[in-house]
Amino acid sequence: MFSKACEYGIRASIYIGQQSADAGRRVGLRDIAAEIDSPEAFTAKVLQLLVRAQLITSVKGPTGGFALTAEQLRTVTLKQIVVAIDGPDMLQGCALGLRQCSAKQPCPMHYQFLPIRDQLNELLRTHTIGELASKVHDGLGFLKQFS
Numbered sequence: 001m002f003s004k005a006c007e008y009g010i011r012a013s014i015y016i017g018q019q020s021a022d023a024g025r026r027v028g029l030r031d032i033a034a035e036i037d038s039p040e041a042f043t044a045k046v047l048q049l050l051v052r053a054q055l056i057t058s059v060k061g062p063t064g065g066f067a068l069t070a071e072q073l074r075t076v077t078l079k080q081i082v083v084a085i086d087g088p089d090m091l092q093g094c095a096l097g098l099r100q101c102s103a104k105q106p107c108p109m110h111y112q113f114l115p116i117r118d119q120l121n122e123l124l125r126t127h128t129i130g131e132l133a134s135k136v137h138d139g140l141g142f143l144k145q146f147s
Contacts (some may be wrong), residue, residue: 026065
């Protein structure tokens with residue numbers, strides 16, 4: 001459903017949030033990429049988008065890295081991350097990707113997809129990175145698959 005970049009962005013934000021909340025520390029790119037099982041260069045590009053959108057913070061230098069402030073942990077939602085990476089159309093568009101899909105000219109899935117899209121929007125709008133980071137911390141969720 002989400003682009004690979006968006007999936008990595010969500011997972012990276014949750015990991016950074018967990019580290020910021022647990023230890024109050026900044027996390028380096030290499031650690032983030034390893035923890036979310038993502039290529040380093042790709043992760044760097046995704047994180048740049050999130051920094052530009054002011055959804056995560058970045059500090060350069062030997063003691064630098066990525067972090068979320070206490071306010072960001074409380075307020076940054078999944079929807080903000082999705083919009084920053086995939087754009088707003090992903091959460092408003094047609095299930096089949098048609099540009100002119102509407103109630104006047106519905107695609108074959110229009111009326112079945114509408115409530116699902118609305119539920120997804122609500123889920124993304126109401127869940128913060130801090131909440132999800134807390135679930136990972138408590139062992140109620142994971143960011144990496146175990147074999």
